[in-house]
Amino acid sequence: MYLSKRTYVKNSDFQYPEERHEFSITKNGEPVSYINNSRISQIVEDVMYWRKSNQIHRWFVENVQEGQDDCREYYVSTEKLQSLIDDCNKVIEYLENSKKVKKEVVIGWENGEGIIGEIDVYDNTDVADELLPTTGGFFFGSTEYDEWYMKGLKNTVEVLSGVLQEDNSKASFYYSSSW
Numbered sequence: 001m002y003l004s005k006r007t008y009v010k011n012s013d014f015q016y017p018e019e020r021h022e023f024s025i026t027k028n029g030e031p032v033s034y035i036n037n038s039r040i041s042q043i044v045e046d047v048m049y050w051r052k053s054n055q056i057h058r059w060f061v062e063n064v065q066e067g068q069d070d071c072r073e074y075y076v077s078t079e080k081l082q083s084l085i086d087d088c089n090k091v092i093e094y095l096e097n098s099k100k101v102k103k104e105v106v107i108g109w110e111n112g113e114g115i116i117g118e119i120d121v122y123d124n125t126d127v128a129d130e131l132l133p134t135t136g137g138f139f140f141g142s143t144e145y146d147e148w149y150m151k152g153l154k155n156t157v158e159v160l161s162g163v164l165q166e167d168n169s170k171a172s173f174y175y176s177s178s179w
Helices: 054-063 078-096 126-131 147-164
Strands: 002-008 042-049 074-076 100-110 113-122 171-176
Touching (some): 078 147
Antiparallel strands (some): 002 171, 100 113
């Protein structure tokens, strides 16, 4: 699961000199010959990478992709990113005020048999179920509301909050997933 930031930097004849961009792409300190700097039109930054944060993926499918889970790339407005941060913060606050209970789950496999172990899960997940529910799927990881669920939320808030403090006036964001 990926979020990228694309910043338009194409130079054109109608720009004032102070509006133009200069590029210097090097490898080992030497200019590269396989990129023509005059044809660079945008810079793409990898903003965030999620792994097994199925609740975040589901949020994008429902709030950005109009329910289509098709591994395509989708534009995401900064308002939508802020909405995701807000939802994560609401769930974090709620779960941090909830108690944890032990739950038996399959924690691994040996000789084709599930190995049962206990993990701590949040007891009351009403707000999480409403705003950022888990979802099962191939390579999606656990659907438990546990420490990994919480880490996914906190990491999302930390990274996206920082990104939204940057100057994004010339940028666009895109979410994509692949499995």
